[in-house]
Amino acid sequence: MHKIVALALLGLTALTAPAWSQANLRPDPDPRVPTQPGQALPHEDALFLKEAALASQGQAELGRLAAEKAPDDGLRSLAQRIAETHAKLAGDLKRLTDNRTLPPTDQLQPERADAFGAAGAVSNPENAREGMAQEAVQSLSGASGEAFGKGYVEAQLRLHDRLVDLYQTEASHTPNRELATFAITSLVEIQKDRDALRQMAGRFGIDAVPEGQAIQYGDPTKAR
Secondary structure (H helix, E strand, O other): OOOHHHHHHHHOOOOOHHHOOOOOOOOOOOOOOOOOOOOOOOOHHHHHHHHHHHHHHHHHHHHHHHHHHHHHHHHHHHHHHHHHHHEEEEHHHHHHHHHOOOOOHOOOOOHHHHHHHOOOOOOOOOHHHOOHHHHHHHHHOOOOOOHHHHHHHHHHHHHHHHHHHHHHHHHHHHHHHHHHHHHHHHHHHHHHHHHHHHHHHHHHOOOOOOOOOOOOOOOOOOOO
16 A cells, blocks of 8 residues: 555656646644544545535536537536546545445535634635535526637636645545545646636636646655
8 A cells, every 4th residue: 555655656757847737735733633443534525525426527527518518629628627637536436435434415605614613614704605616507598609618618717726725735634544535536637628718718808827836735754
């Protein structure tokens, strides 16, 4: 296991800094502690799993919309790539969720996480809304052609800012090595998709920086 994690981290360090993005990280005022036998996951970790699964579900729906409505093959291909990224993430998230004890569902809300003394599932409050991908699906359902293409790219840029923040915050704060490793390695594909969206943005007259900055996170192979 340690060898696999070390190889994954070695692959990440080989990436150049512009291949990443900087999230609005802040120290966790109430650091999480490793789960003890019989205990449920910390609320922040459970909230991450829930929010990440919702995001991937919404991305599958956005992919189906784009397959029908994208104005050109370039955008259709990018949308398919993003949908495939999240199909894999959805499977991984289901596996991570199914073999863990989670807190009661009514406690898995961002405001409830804060009430429990948590830093929250994300560090940027602007990215803390639930169901952002589902909102994008609803708003794009009636669009077509160029209007759909521009709306899709704009929505995806916002969603990928949210995803980077969500996954990077989890990687930086969770004491669970498996969740930290999953979050760090998943960021690679999420960031590749966001960089591709940023390059596509000019096609629709959208201003977007072409590349990100280096992500900051802790080493998941070390005790927390």
